[in-house]
Amino acid sequence: MGPAGQALKPSGGAVPRFLRTAAGLAISAGILLAVHASEPNPDRSADADARADALVRAMTLDEKIHLLHGTLGFAYEGRPAPDGAHGGAGFVAGLPRLGIPALQLNDGPLGVRNIDGGTEGRATAMPSSQALAASFDPGLAFESGRILGREARDRGFNVLLAGGANVERDAWNGRNFEYFGEDPILAGRLVTAQVRGIQAEGVISTVKHLVANSQETDRHWVDMSIDERSLREIDLLPFEIVVKESGVGSVMCAYNKVNGTYACENSHLINDILKSEWGFKGWVMSDWGATHSTVRSANAGLDQEFWEELYFAGALRSAVERGEVPEKRIDDMARRILRGLAAIGALDRAETVQQVDAAAGLAVAQRVAENGIVLLENRRGLLPLRAEDLKRIAVIGRRADIGVLSGGGSSRVESIGGVTLDDTPPGTPDALAMFASTGWHHSSPLKAIAAMAPSAGVEFASGDDLDAAVLLAASADVVIVFAWQAREEGKDLRTLSLPVSQDDLIRRVAAANPRTVVVLQTGGSVLVPWARDVGAVLAAWYPGNRGAEAIADILFGRVNPSGRLPISFPRAEADLPRPRPPQPRSDANNRETAPAHPPIVTLGEGLAVGYRWYDSQNKPPAYEFGYGLTYTTFVYSKLTVSRDLSVEFDLANTGNRKGIEVAQLYVELPPSTAELSKRLAGWVRVELAPGERRRVRIAADPYALRAWDASAGKWRHPAGRYRMHVGASSRILPLVQEIDVRDVQVD
Ligand code: BGC
Numbered sequence: 001m002g003p004a005g006q007a008l009k010p011s012g013g014a015v016p017r018f019l020r021t022a023a024g025l026a027i028s029a030g031i032l033l034a035v036h037a038s039e040p041n042p043d044r045s046a047d048a049d050a051r052a053d054a055l056v057r058a059m060t061l062d063e064k065i066h067l068l069h070g071t072l073g074f075a076y077e078g079r080p081a082p083d084g085a086h087g088g089a090g091f092v093a094g095l096p097r098l099g100i101p102a103l104q105l106n107d108g109p110l111g112v113r114n115i116d117g118g119t120e121g122r123a124t125a126m127p128s129s130q131a132l133a134a135s136f137d138p139g140l141a142f143e144s145g146r147i148l149g150r151e152a153r154d155r156g157f158n159v160l161l162a163g164g165a166n167v168e169r170d171a172w173n174g175r176n177f178e179y180f181g182e183d184p185i186l187a188g189r190l191v192t193a194q195v196r197g198i199q200a201e202g203v204i205s206t207v208k209h210l211v212a213n214s215q216e217t218d219r220h221w222v223d224m225s226i227d228e229r230s231l232r233e234i235d236l237l238p239f240e241i242v243v244k245e246s247g248v249g250s251v252m253c254a255y256n257k258v259n260g261t262y263a264c265e266n267s268h269l270i271n272d273i274l275k276s277e278w279g280f281k282g283w284v285m286s287d288w289g290a291t292h293s294t295v296r297s298a299n300a301g302l303d304q305e306f307w308e309e310l311y312f313a314g315a316l317r318s319a320v321e322r323g324e325v326p327e328k329r330i331d332d333m334a335r336r337i338l339r340g341l342a343a344i345g346a347l348d349r350a351e352t353v354q355q356v357d358a359a360a361g362l363a364v365a366q367r368v369a370e371n372g373i374v375l376l377e378n379r380r381g382l383l384p385l386r387a388e389d390l391k392r393i394a395v396i397g398r399r400a401d402i403g404v405l406s407g408g409g410s411s412r413v414e415s416i417g418g419v420t421l422d423d424t425p426p427g428t429p430d431a432l433a434m435f436a437s438t439g440w441h442h443s444s445p446l447k448a449i450a451a452m453a454p455s456a457g458v459e460f461a462s463g464d465d466l467d468a469a470v471l472l473a474a475s476a477d478v479v480i481v482f483a484w485q486a487r488e489e490g491k492d493l494r495t496l497s498l499p500v501s502q503d504d505l506i507r508r509v510a511a512a513n514p515r516t517v518v519v520l521q522t523g524g525s526v527l528v529p530w531a532r533d534v535g536a537v538l539a540a541w542y543p544g545n546r547g548a549e550a551i552a553d554i555l556f557g558r559v560n561p562s563g564r565l566p567i568s569f570p571r572a573e574a575d576l577p578r579p580r581p582p583q584p585r586s587d588a589n590n591r592e593t594a595p596a597h598p599p600i601v602t603l604g605e606g607l608a609v610g611y612r613w614y615d616s617q618n619k620p621p622a623y624e625f626g627y628g629l630t631y632t633t634f635v636y637s638k639l640t641v642s643r644d645l646s647v648e649f650d651l652a653n654t655g656n657r658k659g660i661e662v663a664q665l666y667v668e669l670p671p672s673t674a675e676l677s678k679r680l681a682g683w684v685r686v687e688l689a690p691g692e693r694r695r696v697r698i699a700a701d702p703y704a705l706r707a708w709d710a711s712a713g714k715w716r717h718p719a720g721r722y723r724m725h726v727g728a729s730s731r732i733l734p735l736v737q738e739i740d741v742r743d744v745q746v747d
Pocket of ligand 1: 208287
């Protein structure tokens with residue numbers, strides 16, 4: 001689907017109590033057009049609590065402990081797959097005596113992983129989470145969550161390891177493509193919608209990885225050092241929103257340490273913040289191999305160990321017998337897991353395994369890509385292309401004849417149609433091949449472009465031979481270069497430049513033919529030194545199972561681009577908070593190689609993450625958070641601010657095409673908070689016909705109107721002067737107004 005039907009989608013959230021009573025500057029209201037997101041909340045919690053309690057009462061200590069640790073669900077390193085396992089990342093056998101089904105867990109955030117499942121086990125590869133974030137569309141996140149949930153059910157899984165909520169602190173991070181960008185409110189709202197979608201299909205979702213898991217280098221040992229305020233306002237905030245707003249069943253704690261203590265045995269994070277302050281009722285599972293102790297972890301709030309069963313099997317039973325872990329804590333751990341199963345209906349059904357509905361999955365995957373692709377440059381109206389004007393089209397780029405790039409690691413999906421892997425020695429087990437190399441989902445750019453321009457000659461060059469590519473480019477009416485940047489779990493980038501000789505290739509091709517379009521397939525930001533030399537640039541992220549079709553729709557104007565950057569693109573590596581990539585002291589995927597001196601990474605930029613960093617340093621990025629062009633133009637005017645800190649303004653489509661604007665609200669909190677910059681507080685996707693003008697409302701998200709008071713250890717809703725900015729990106733903010741808020745009631 002194109003952008004149609006996306007009239008207005010607010011970022012959600014009710015007006016906070018303190019603002020409803022705040023006195024301030026009241027300004028006249030216009031026609032209000034916001035509607036509330038209407039995803040059902042699938043949490044049937046009351047019933048689930050009672051059922052979980054009854055089961056726990058009926059269980060022996062051994063039965064309870066049995067639930068608290070799990071293995072891989074597939075054959076690995078000589079160990080056969082456990083009986084009854086469906087081949088997922090995790091497995092806990094059921095307890096038939098009590099009617100408790102097996103826990104069948106699988107990755108993950110981008111679709112249902114398929115290890116050794118053959119073609120039968122294929123599932124939809126969704127575009128990367130960055131692409132979904134770029135849609136700024138919680139409704140779409142909900143719908144794609146539903147596909148993830150439904151396909152997980154179809155493949156026999158009842159827990160999906162989805163919900164990647166780590167805020168992007170480092171452009172280097174090899175897993176940024178699994179996360180929702182650099183803004184905690186955007187990430188929190190979209191992951192909330194995704195989790196609701198998954199759980200609406202009767203599958204438990206995780207939200208992961210709690211917390212500060214912002215680099216892959218030395219991930220099993222690294223100690224992330226961060227001040228409490230930044231942790232609360234940035235890194236924990238998406239988790240807080242998801243826990244409070246989605247009914248998420250499980251939280252996965254991270255590999256790394258946080259301020260000296262492993263995340264999975266960090267009582268401050270798990271017991272104090274997650275379970276006590278936020279009231280989380282689900283269970284905390286460790287990342288795979290992230291458990292480091294028995295007594296410390298169990299008493300810190302960890303409920304379940306994956307994957308090696310070193311600490312929560314026999315060792316936990318002994319700790320209970322010694323009185324070091326109270327049995328009521330074991331009850332609590334088991335109850336949390338059972339409650340999750342009851343809430344999604346897993347206690348009441350027999351799981352069946354079947355093939356997924358590929359057509360349904362592919363349609364949503366395409367819509368996510370269409371709504372998440374960002375148009376970064378478009379000179380002299382090169383795009384959209386008009387098929388009737390084109391006789392020769394050159395398509396250049398590695399594998400652009402067969403597929404689109406995917407990220408590597410546990411999130412890689414054996415997609416519908418299959419994946420081609422580069423650089424993987426024959427015989428590499430599937431479980432490792434997912435990590436090892438670049439993989440291409442079979443959605444062919446060459447074919448999708450040819451289908452759009454049936455009367456043109458469409459020719460392909462891989463770009464390996466630069467001279468051949470330049471020759472082809474020179475003779476074409478338009479050149480489309482598919483550039484790529486591979487990222488994978490367990491490894492951070494060493495450079496933000498495009499790999500191999502792609503910068504050279506693009507420069508030379510553009511010199512031969514200025515009508516060159518570059519389609520970036522990346523897992524995050526990348527340096528684009530040639531951006532002013534080419535005709536157009538699209539950021540297509542890792543666009544998923546129907547990526548090529550979505551890209552072609554945008555290139556030829558069937559879809560007017562509406563994606564906006566969920567991350568900043570730096571001008572140079574030197575402009576980043578950490579200008580050099582992390583230097584590995586170990587092999588991040590091999591826990592046998594512990595470094596002698598585990599690294600401590602001080603997140604000294606604190607609150608200054610992403611656009612907040614560029615604002616506070618007064619450095620312009622190459623492309624800023626929230627930025628993206630369309631094939632039409634929008635004009636903002638007549639801002640009014642209400643005392644509940646909602647804003648209204650006129651938005652007009654002044655171009656000659658229907659299009660979607662992602663209108664954004666940023667707030668500067670009162671100076672007493674000493675915040676470093678403005679922050680995103682809401683947005684709305686507005687579709688307008690050519691010449692149409694509309695009064696638009698955005699409600700400030702209550703989570704964006706708080707500051708953490710580190711000395712008091714609580715949130716404050718500061719009184720004083722708020723500055724409200726409205727516009728098309730974090731740097732294109734034509735409307736601004738201040739408002740005094742007094743009589744603040746702190747929760
Ligand atoms: C990853 C998790 C994933 C788990 C199971 C770990 O390596 O960090 O995100 O869910 O493996 O595959």
